[in-house]
Amino acid sequence: MSIYQEHILEHYHNPCNNKILDNATNSESATNSTCGDKIRIDIILNNNIISDVSFSGEGCAISQATASMLTEKIKGEHIDVLKKMTKDDILSLLGITLSHTRLKCALLSLEVAQKSILN
């Protein structure tokens, strides 16, 4: 099965929450050194609730689509939801299996989002 499924391409071509939040309470960015993908995540926290979240940066279809899906998933949720998310949650969002190399593309946004709420 190709990893370029319709729903993934839809998020890639029309990503959700693809912007910078100027009034973010938490921000973090990171680079995937193998392909140079860059992802920044902005979050607005309100009493531990993620009242708004966005992503920006550049990367492959998988990394962009995952960031889009992830931000959709966690918007309005308690930060514990984000804290507890794992690789498997990302894969079930995507609904595909990924090779070792491409897994890095998919996990970058989760890593960045979780890092942003560490402090």
Next chain:
Amino acid sequence: MIIDKIKKDFQIFKNNPNLIYLDSAATSLTPDLVVDTMNDYYYNYNANISRGVYKLSEIATDKYEQAREKVAKFIGASSSQIIFTSGTTASINTIAFGLMRKISKDSKIAITASEHHSNFVPWQRLVSKDRLSIIKLNKNGYIDLEDFKEKITSKTSLLTISHVSNVLGTINPIKKLVNIAKQINPEIIVIVDGAQSTPHMSIDIQDLDCDFFVFSAHKMCGPTGVGVIYGKKELLEQLTPMFSGGNMTDKVSFTETTFTQIPQKLEAGTPNIAGVIGLGAAVEYLKNIGLDNIKTHEAELLLYTQQKLYKTFGNDIIIFGPSNIKDRSGVLSFTFKNYHPHDIASILDSYSNICVRAGNHCAMPLHTNVLCVVATTRISFYIYNTEYDVDKLIEGLKEVKKILK
């Protein structure tokens, strides 16, 4: 060259009938002859070398040393100038470590902007950043000669440079550059990374006249885990061994150890015996095909690819490196619209069974500071590639455009 006949030398094509392999710059495929030669060692004379006084060990030692002679002949050196390592990375690290004491504290190391990380990071680790002079490239991917002459001074103790860029494919004029560098500073040590040239063109080490030349077996039909250092004798003798232990000693006592002669001095421990013998077979295999034939074949494929890519995709394709085919080896890196190379490579693989490389190809400074792109898609050719492979690539790229829009 009769490619159909060559393809039959590689079992992998029988086992993967639709395989389009365009990533030989990363690692080449291995002909059955090389695999069989290595199996022969394990099946028939599996023993350690240089130690046993029994027949099997003597056969293994003979075959290992014959491989050294074959490799030496292949580049026009003598066998005592050939050191076996585990690969180009190990070769460069061995030289960097070995020269550490020789490089004076106030001297500089010159390097080009297009080096693979394996010929960059070991030197960056060796000296502070103000002692590393980066030689610029011009916009077509050639070394900027003016900058070269400026960066090499009487204080430059070492110049390290790739023969062929693994991203741009540029064939650097090594002989000319060695000449200029030695005119400026006769004491300069010149190291040439031949990982991308040795598999694809005839190498005459006497003509290049560099001090060290390194390459890997696995990019030239040999196995992974074997590399080579060629060095001028007096310099090889001056290298401090990075590894010490068995096989490289002369006299060992509780208080002191003396080392044996090169090449053994730099080959501590049991080497990759089957692998080295396999490289010997690979070298013979390439010689039979003819290095000049290989070069011509790749140049023809490059020209065909360049024309097809531009004709089919026009300005959507940007190819990096020299546009003049005679200045480049069979490596071609490009960007395609704003598509991410990882997506291009994944789609080519899953829809068309085409293997290409995506990313910065272990040359991050080149991508970031010179090409100014995050990543590129790279195709690279070898003896088994044909115009059919290129046609399939073009079809595959059309599919990429259809999917990513």
